[in-house]
Every structure is written in C-alpha cells, then in structure tokens.
Amino acid sequence: xxSIAGSKSGLTWAVHLSVLALVLLWxxxxxxxxxSSFRTADQxxxxxxxxxxFPAEQGLVLRTGTAADQVQDGNLFxxxxxxxxxxxxxTDATISTWGTSSRDISAYEPGETADLGDxxxxxxxxxxxxxxxxxxxxxxxRGERVFVTAKTPPEFTLQNYERILFSGSTTDSMAKAFFxxxxxxxxxxxxxxxxxxxxxxxxxxxxxPGRALLxxxxxALLVVPLQLALIPLLRLHxxxxxxKGYLGVWLAHTGFGLPLAVYLLRNYMVGLPRDxxxxxxxxxxxxxxxxxxIILPLSFPALASFAIFQFLWTWxxxxxxxxFLIDATGETTVMTNQIVELxxxxxxxxxxxxxxxxxxIAVPLVVFxxxxxxxxxxxxxxxxx
Amino acid sequence: MAEVAINGVxxxxxxxxxxxxxxxxxxxxxFVVLVGPxxxxxxxxxxxxxxxxxxxxxxxxxxxxxxxxxxxxxxDIAMVFQSYALYPHMTVEKNMAFSLRLKGxxxxxxxxxxxxxxxxxxxxxxxxxxxxxxxxGQRQRVAMGRALVRDPQVFLFDEPLSNLDAKLRVQMRTEIxxxxxxxxxxxxxxxxxxxxxxTMADRIVVMNDGNVEQIGSPLELYDAPQNTFVATFIGxxxxxxxxGAIRTGEEPAVEAGEMRLPLPKEAASLGEGRKVVYGIRxxxxxxxxxxIEATVGVIEPTGSETMVFFRSAGHQIVSLFRERHDFRPGDxxxxxxxxxxxxVFDSETGRRLxxx
Numbered sequence: 001x002x003s004i005a006g007s008k009s010g011l012t013w014a015v016h017l018s019v020l021a022l023v024l025l026w027x028x029x030x031x032x033x034x035x036s037s038f039r040t041a042d043q044x045x046x047x048x049x050x051x052x053x054f055p056a057e058q059g060l061v062l063r064t065g066t067a068a069d070q071v072q073d074g075n076l077f078x079x080x081x082x083x084x085x086x087x088x089x090x091t092d093a094t095i096s097t098w099g100t101s102s103r104d105i106s107a108y109e110p111g112e113t114a115d116l117g118d119x120x121x122x123x124x125x126x127x128x129x130x131x132x133x134x135x136x137x138x139x140x141x142r143g144e145r146v147f148v149t150a151k152t153p154p155e156f157t158l159q160n161y162e163r164i165l166f167s168g169s170t171t172d173s174m175a176k177a178f179f180x181x182x183x184x185x186x187x188x189x190x191x192x193x194x195x196x197x198x199x200x201x202x203x204x205x206x207x208x209p210g211r212a213l214l215x216x217x218x219x220a221l222l223v224v225p226l227q228l229a230l231i232p233l234l235r236l237h238x239x240x241x242x243x244k245g246y247l248g249v250w251l252a253h254t255g256f257g258l259p260l261a262v263y264l265l266r267n268y269m270v271g272l273p274r275d276x277x278x279x280x281x282x283x284x285x286x287x288x289x290x291x292x293x294i295i296l297p298l299s300f301p302a303l304a305s306f307a308i309f310q311f312l313w314t315w316x317x318x319x320x321x322x323x324f325l326i327d328a329t330g331e332t333t334v335m336t337n338q339i340v341e342l343x344x345x346x347x348x349x350x351x352x353x354x355x356x357x358x359x360x361i362a363v364p365l366v367v368f369x370x371x372x373x374x375x376x377x378x379x380x381x382x383x384x385x
Numbered sequence: 386m387a388e389v390a391i392n393g394v395x396x397x398x399x400x401x402x403x404x405x406x407x408x409x410x411x412x413x414x415x416f417v418v419l420v421g422p423x424x425x426x427x428x429x430x431x432x433x434x435x436x437x438x439x440x441x442x443x444x445x446x447x448x449x450x451x452x453x454x455x456x457x458x459x460x461d462i463a464m465v466f467q468s469y470a471l472y473p474h475m476t477v478e479k480n481m482a483f484s485l486r487l488k489g490x491x492x493x494x495x496x497x498x499x500x501x502x503x504x505x506x507x508x509x510x511x512x513x514x515x516x517x518x519x520x521x522g523q524r525q526r527v528a529m530g531r532a533l534v535r536d537p538q539v540f541l542f543d544e545p546l547s548n549l550d551a552k553l554r555v556q557m558r559t560e561i562x563x564x565x566x567x568x569x570x571x572x573x574x575x576x577x578x579x580x581x582x583x584t585m586a587d588r589i590v591v592m593n594d595g596n597v598e599q600i601g602s603p604l605e606l607y608d609a610p611q612n613t614f615v616a617t618f619i620g621x622x623x624x625x626x627x628x629g630a631i632r633t634g635e636e637p638a639v640e641a642g643e644m645r646l647p648l649p650k651e652a653a654s655l656g657e658g659r660k661v662v663y664g665i666r667x668x669x670x671x672x673x674x675x676x677i678e679a680t681v682g683v684i685e686p687t688g689s690e691t692m693v694f695f696r697s698a699g700h701q702i703v704s705l706f707r708e709r710h711d712f713r714p715g716d717x718x719x720x721x722x723x724x725x726x727x728x729v730f731d732s733e734t735g736r737r738l739x740x741x
Contacts, residue, residue: 273468273470275466275467275468275469276471276472276473278435278437278457278470279464279466279470279531280472280483281436281437281456281458282435282437282457282458282462283458283463283483283487283531284458284484284487284488285458285487286458289487293483294472297474298474
C-alpha cells in the first residue's frame with residue numbers, strides 16, 4: 001500500500017512497534033534460556049542472565065596454601081602462590097578488597113599487608129598472588145582463610161551440557177530421550193504428509209462421487225478434540241496387539257495430524273493453475289505422473305509448512321506420548337517427559353533445567369530456520385501469464 | 386497430420402445446453418480459426434476436441450478415429466493455452482522435453498527434437514532458464530515449442546495471443562502463420578479477435594451462443610456474410626445496419642425513416658414493401674454530389690485512413706476514407722453507398738437475402 005502515492009498509512013509505526021514487541025517477546029526467554037544453560041549454579045543464583053555478559057562482583061572465600069607448602073627463605077618461612085589458581089577459581093578475576101575475618105571482609109586493599117599475629121603476615125595482590133610470611137615455622141594444617149571481593153570476567157561453561165548429554169546419569173541424561181523423541185517425531189511427520197499429499201490431490205483434482213462429502217468430513221474432523229479419542233484408541237491398540245510403543249504413537253500422531261494436513265494441502269493444490277494440469281494431461285501424463293512430476297514439486301511450500309507444524313507439535317507433545325508410548329520401564333521416555341521428571345528430581349537446579357529445556361528447543365529452532373525460506377518463496381512465479 | 390470431423394456435437398452443463406449441435410469438418414493441414422464473442426462456446430468446443438471436456442452428444446473424429454471416449458493423452462494433439470501453462474519448476478528445455486520423456490522417447494531423440502524446435506522459435510539462448518525469468522513473448526514461444534516437439538496430428542491454440550501487448554501480438558500472429566505454412570499441421574485456433582481470425586485463417590468458423598453462424602474463408606465472410614451477426618462481427622469498424630422497407634421503381638432503395646438508401650436494380654426482385662436490414666461497410670461509402678445529406682460528427686484519423694461518424698435523419702453512419710477530406714465537425718456533406726457492395730438481410734430472421 002505504501003507505493004500508492006499520498007496514502008502512507010499513519011499506522012505504520014504501530015505495525016513496526018507490534019513487530020518489535022513480538023520479536024522481543026519471543027527473543028527474551030529464548031536468549032535467557034540459552035545463556036543460563038552455559039552458567040554455573042552459583043552464577044545463576046547470584047546474578048541474572050542479563051548480567052552474565054558483564055564482569056560480576058563476587059564474594060569468595062579462599063584459602064592459602066598450608067604449612068606443607070612453606071619454604072624457608074633466610075629466616076622467614078614463606079607460603080606463596082595465587083589464591084584463584086590454588087582454589088580452582090577463575091584466574092582472570094581482579095580483587096578489589098579483601099579481609100581475613102568474616103566480620104570485616106573488606107579490611108584491606110590489594111597490595112596491603114595484614115598482620116595475622118602468630119600466623120604471620122599476609123600480602124595479597126590484585127591478581128590473587130599472595131605471600132604469607134612468618135618468623136616461626138608454620139604449623140597449621142589448613143590454609144589461612146581469605147575473604148576476597150573480586151570482579152570476575154564473564155565466564156561460561158559447557159559443564160551443564162556435558163552433564164545433560166554425555167554423563168550417562170540415569171536421572172539427568174537427556175541423550176536417550178533426545179533420540180527417542182527423534183524416533184517418534186520423524187516418522188510421525190513423514191507418514192501423515194505422504195498420506196495427506198495423495199489424499200489432497202485426489203480431493204482437489206480427481207472427480208469421483210462423494211468428493212464434496214469427504215472434504216466436508218475432513219473439515220468436520222478438524223474440530224474434534226484429540227482427547228476424545230485417547231482412551232478408545234488406546235484400547236484399540238491394546239486390542240489388536242500394537243500395545244504401547246513407537247508404532248502406536250506414530251499411528252496416533254498420523255491420525256491426529258491428518259485432518260489438518262489433508263485440509264491444508266488440498267486447499268493449496270486446488271489453487272494450482274488448472275491449465276498446468278490440463279496441459280500435462282494433453283502432454284500425456286497419467287494422474288500419478290501429474291501428481292509426482294507437477295503437483296508435488298509445486299506444492300513444496302505447503303508441504304514444508306505442514307511439515308514444520310507437524311514436526312513442532314509432535315516434538316513438543318507430552319500427552320500423546322504419555323498415553324501411547326511411555327510404559328513403566330521408562331525405556332521409551334521422550335524429552336518432554338524427561339523434563340517433567342527433571343522438574344521433580346532437580347527442581348532447584350536451574351542450570352540443569354535450563355540446559356535440558358534448551359536441548360529440547362534446539363532442534364525445532366534449526367528446523368524452523370532451515371525451512372522458513374520455503375514458506376515465503378513463491379514457487380509459482382512465472383507459470384501462467 | 387489428420388483431418389478433424391465434428392458431427393452434431395452438443396455440450397450440456399446439467400440442464401443448460403451451451404453448444405447446440407455443431408458440424409465442422411477440418412481438412413488435413415488446414416488452419417481453422419474459431420471466432421466469436423466471449424461465452425459463445427468456442428473454447429468449450431476446442432476443449433472437447435482436446436478431450437478436456439466430455440462430449441454430451443455427437444462425435445468428434447481425428448483422422449479416421451472417433452475420439453469421444455479417448456483420453457487427451459491418447460489423442461495425439463498438442464494444445465497451447467491462453468495462460469501458457471508452463472511448468473514453473475522446470476527449465477525451458479525440460480518444459481519442452483516433458484511430453485517426450487513421459488513417452489519414454491530415447492534421450493538423444495528428445496534432445497534433437499528440442500533442439501530443432503528451439504531453433505525454429507529462437508529459444509536456444511533460453512533453454513536453461515526458468516519460465517519466471519522470461520518475458521511474455523518468450524513464454525509464449527516456449528508454450529508453442531512444447532507443442533512443436535510433440536509433432537502431433539493436430540495443434541490446438543486457445544487464445545494464445547491475448548496476453549501479449551499489441552505489437553508482439555501482431556508479430557506472433559505472423560510467426561504462427563509462417564510456422565503453419567512450414568509444418569502444414571492441422572491447426573485449430575480459438576480467438577475472440579476478428580482481425581486475428583481474418584489474418585491467420587484458411588477458414589473461419591464464426592460462432593455465437595453455441596451455434597455456428599457461418600463457415601468460410603476470410604474473404605467469403607467479408608464479402609458475403611450470411612447474417613447480420615457475421616456482418617457486424619467481421620470487419621472493423623463494423624458494418625452499418627439500418628432497418629427499412631424496400632421501395633421498387635426506377636431507382637430501387639430501402640426507405641429507412643426519411644433516408645433513402647440506394648439499392649442495385651436487381652434488388653427490385655425482393656418485392657415492394659419488404660422489411661429488410663440494409664447493410665453497407667464503412668469503407669464502401671463515398672462522397673457524392675447527390676446522395677444522402679449527412680452531418681459530420683466525430684472524426685478519427687489513423688493516418689492511413691480516416692473514420693468519420695455521420696449523422697443523418699436520426700441514424701448514425703460510420704464511414705472510412707482512404708483519401709483525406711477536409712471535414713470539420715458540423716459540416717454538411719452528401720454521402721452515397723456503393724450500390725454494388727450493398728448487403729440486404731431479412732429483418733426478421735437476420736438472414737442474407739440474395740438478389741440478382
């Protein structure tokens with residue numbers, strides 16, 4: 001509309017604002033989850049994910065080396081080293097203040113020396129290097145406690161992913177659930193598309209009695225809630241011996257996805273130019289050849305968009321999987337179910353939950369971004385006129 | 386190549402009959418144009434020849450085979466659609482090769498036939514392009530090329546030029562005619578444009594409202610239209626028609642209101658007082674000293690000729706002059722139809738009345 005002279009809508013800014021709002025609404029939780037999944041439990045509990053990209057002020061309790069580490073330097077006994085390195089902390093941190101007592105943790109500036117009485121004198125540098133000198137031989141078996149307030153640079157860890165994906169731990173591991181979900185999702189996407197594409201072609205382009213009734217029936221099925229069918233269908237599966245398992249869940253997803261698939265694809269195919277199909281008929285193509293060589297390639301945008309839909313909701317499905325797939329052994333658990341269980345067992349461990357959640361949304365994200373260009377590409381440009 | 390025989394063909398959609406029994410026989414190698422206003426059934430007839438519409442009654446034969454129940458793919462015909470109907474996901478080359486590949490023709494033969502067709506149509510530089518990367522005229526050529534490679538018995542064209550701009554249309558018109566002269570394949574061409582029909586056809590079938598009005602060569606239709614419909618449909622600007630009654634006598638004429646329109650002497654045989662429609666083509670009206678008095682209305686010069694709208698005794702008369710006259714709107718002049726080129730039709734049936 002903006003190309004029409006003099007009619008630039010005053011609401012353009014409203015459109016832009018809504019788009020921005022939608023983008024932010026979608027982006028904030030995703031980015032938050034993504035960043036949190038790379039943080040440690042401590043980091044998550046001390047600061048929000050939006051601070052993760054900036055240096056954080058952190059209070060740490062560190063210990064110096066013990067008496068075993070002392071060396072004699074003239075008539076002094078010395079323990080030296082780096083507080084961060086010795087305590088397995090991030091060595092890039094910078095100390096702003098430190099103290100030796102929990103009552104006054106910021107008593108000294110970096111470089112100052114604290115007199116510890118019998119235990120000697122402690123000097124701590126900004127980078128964590130310390131030197132503990134004593135006139136008498138040190139005897140303590142534990143190191144001196146040092147309370148430091150340090151600015152640590154942003155730090156990210158792959159630990160969570162390691163734990164979730166590769167640890168093999170029975171409670172935390174998502175690896176098996178991930179593959180189970182794939183096993184459910186891929187056939188549950190492919191099977192209905194194949195069936196629906198054939199059905200849609202027949203309903204759109206082949207003449208046979210009762211076609212209109214069939215289309216009406218498909219539309220009617222769109223509004224039937226799937227919960228209605230759960231129990232009867234499960235009884236049927238058990239009755240005919242499929243039982244709980246992958247085959248059952250594929251069939252269930254296929255059945256629940258078909259009405260929408262047939263409806264979407266049929267509406268798309270019926271909009272393809274009649275001339276092209278008639279021309280193919282004159283050119284000598286059979287119905288099957290028209291379907292495979294003309295209709296399918298031209299329907300790719302519709303197939304892709306339905307594939308995305310079906311993939312996303314079978315991927316995120318919990319209900320159908322619980323009813324038709326997951327049995328008492330838990331061998332066939334899917335990711336949604338695994339996350340539910342994690343909420344119970346690891347409810348406080350946000351880093352584990354965030355990582356598990358991100359693992360489960362990563363694949364849908366990839367699928368969406370890989371396929372979205374097919375949604376917008378106009379395959380039909382140039383065919384007629 | 387083959388002849389096409391259409392015998393008593395009818396088409397119903399439910400209770401509605403849209404084609405009321407048509408007989409046309411198209412000879413081998415002939416270029417026949419079906420022409421008529423929109424909704425006259427010409428495209429339906431073509432689609433019945435192609436097999437895309439079922440035939441309700443009568444028969445259509447291609448060669449010596451009745452094809453009423455033969456599916457399109459077995460009729461050995463090629464059709465060019467108004468919208469071109471190119472396969473958008475295939476290159477020009479694949480578009481042209483599609484039908485041969487389906488038939489399982491040897492790839493080297495396919496390549497050769499596609500090569501020949503694209504050479505004839507000047508499509509060689511575009512073989513690797515997709516339809517969306519071509520201009521309207523090029524797409525049109527691809528659609529024709531797709532028909533050419535088939536080497537069918539009959540070519541069917543369904544208004545193939547109506548999506549082109551005026552200049553390109555004239556050019557493609559000539560190209561299609563040239564192509565036909567070269568290949569001599571039987572061709573049925575549908576159009577609503579009488580100029581296209583006149584310039585291209587060996588024979589024209591004029592259709593109106595599901596009936597054939599007249600079949601004949603372009604000049605037959607122009608010189609001797611069988612009824613008022615053909616008379617007005619063929620020729621541009623169209624024929625002047627005026628209703629009146631015949632007055633015999635020394636100078637036979639048709640009296641239309643206060644106007645006396647001269648007839649040739651032989652027309653007296655039609656009988657005094659008979660109600661007729663008097664027809665004269667615009668290009669057959671001359672200026673004359675003693676003729677019908679008329680007032681000049683609108684003047685439309687086109688360069689080579691000038692169209693002038695006269696008003697006379699409540700009638701509007703269009704005339705076309707090749708020579709230039711110094712008219713101004715409002716001038717009063719005398720015009721006279723060339724009596725040897727007058728057409729007379731019965732005013733009730735609209736049929737041509739022969740005399741002399």
